[in-house]
Amino acid sequence: MLKLEKLTKVYKTGDKALSEVDMEVPKGQVIALIGPSGAGKSTLIRCINRLVSPTGGSVILDGVDVTSLGSSGLRRERRRMGMIFQEYALVERLSVMENVLSGRLGYVGFFRSFFRKFPQSDVDEAFRLLDRVGLLHMADKRADELSGGQRQRVGIARALIQDPAVLLVDEPTASLDPKTSREIMRLIVEMCEERKLAAIINIHDVSLAQMFVQRVVGLKMGRIIFDGAPNQLTPDVLTEIYGEEDWEATIEAVDDDDYDADDVDGEGKKGEA
C-alpha cells in the first residue's frame, strides 16, 4: 500500500540522511522504526509526507507517486497521511477542538476554516474521536492546559480525523512517563487495528516497541540494517544497530511482557503490564 523506492535524502550541508531506502508497508501493518539518534528516522518519516523533500527515489501511496506531485496534489495526498509528533505539536493557543478540527483543513475551504464553520459531520467526528480518547470534557479547553499524555491523545485525534490510510508517528512517547507511554502506544495500536491503518512509528524505547508492534525496522546511518519480527531482535542485532552495550536487560523486560504483546497482536484487548 505504501512503498518506498530507493528513497534518498542529502541535506544541503552534504549530510546523507537516507541512502536508497526500500521498504513496503502493507495495509494495516504497524511498524516500529528504531535506530540511534541521527540515523535518519525522523527524516524518513518526513520524506514520506514531504515535510522534508527527498532528493532521490520515490514514495508511492496506493499507486500515487507522492514525490512527483504538485502543491495541490500533495495537499490531497497529505490528507491521507496522519502525523503524530514528538512533543505533541499541538497549536498551544488554540482550543482542543480547534486542534482536532485542524486535521480537516485539507478537506474544507479557507473561509469555512477561518470562521471555524466546519461541516457538521466533521464536528460530530471530532467529538466522537475526543470521546474515544477520553477527552470529550476537555473540548473547549486551551491545548496548553492539558498534561503531556492528554496532549498526545489530542494529537492522535487530530491525525485520525484526517481519515488517513497511514499514520506517521514520530517519537510519540519521548516526553512521557513509562505508564503514559504504554497507554499512548496501546491507543495508537488499537486505533490502527480498528481502522485497518498502517503505521510507521519512530521510537527510541526498544522494549516498548517490541511490546506493541508486528514488525521492527532498524535504521543506521540512513540505511535499513534490520527488518523482522520483534522477537528476532537479539543482543547481536541491537549491537549492530546501536553499538556495544549490555542488551540482556532490555530483552528480558520484553520476555516478561510477552503475553501483553500477544494480547495487542491478537485481539487488541487492554492488558495491564
Add this chain to the structure above:
Amino acid sequence: MSVTLQDRVGKPWRKPHFISNPFLRWGLIIATVIYLILAIGSLEVSWERVYLGLERGWRFIVGFSQPDFISRWPDIYEGMIESVIMTITSTIVGIAISIPIALGAASNIAPLPVYLICRGIISISRALNEIIVAILLVAIFGFGPLAGFLTLSFATIGFLAKLLAEDIEDMNKSQAEAIRSTGASWLQWVNFGVQPQVMPRLIGLSIYRLDINFRESAVLGLVGAGGIGATLNTAFDRYEFDTVAAILIMIIVTVMALEFISGNIRARVQ
C-alpha cells in the same frame, strides 16, 4: 593537548574573559575612556546663557502650577480630537499594511525575493525619521492632519512589520509543521499554525504602537502636520505657558492612561 586533572587541581579557576586577547581588551577599554574624556571636554557650556535661560525656564514651570484649560479650550479640544483620530486611523491602517509585510519579511516562511522586498520596505520606513517624513508630506499635502496620518501610518509599518516578522521567525516550528502535515493550504496554515502563535505579540505591539503614535502626533504638529502638536506650537509662539502646561498635562495623562490600558491588555492576552 589533553588536560590532565593534575594540571587543574589546586589552581584557582576564573571565568574566561569575554574578549580573550588582552591587547584588544585593554585597548578597547582605554579607547573608550579617552573618547569619553574628549567628548565631555568638547561640550561648550555658556554659563551666562544658562543663567538667563533659568528665568524663562522658571516661568515655564510656574505655568504648570496654574495650567489654563479655559481660555483656549476650543483650540485644545479640537487639537486633541484631531490627534486621537489621527492616532487611531494611522495605527489601524499601519497594522493592516504591516501584517502582510511581516509575513513576507519572515525568513522562515517567505521565499528570498519576497523577503528582500519586504525587508527593503521595512528598512526605508525605519531609516526615515517621522519628522522628516512629515515635513515632506506637509510639503506635498499641505498643513493639516492628513500629512500626520500618512506619516504615522508609514512609521507604523517599519515598527510593527519588523517586530512581528521577528516573532514569526521565532515561532515554534513543529506546531506549524503539524498544520502543514494535515494538507492545509498556505492561508489555512498561516491562520491555524502561525497566527495563534504570534497573536499575543501582535496585540501587544499594536497597543504599544497606538501609544507611540499618540505621542508622535504631538511632535508632528510642530512641523505643521496637525493635531494637538499644532495647538501646542501655537501656544508656545504666543508665550502662553499656562496653556502650554494645560496641553502637556493632557498629553501626559493620555499617555499614562494608554500605558495602563496596554499593560493590562498585554498581561491578559499571554
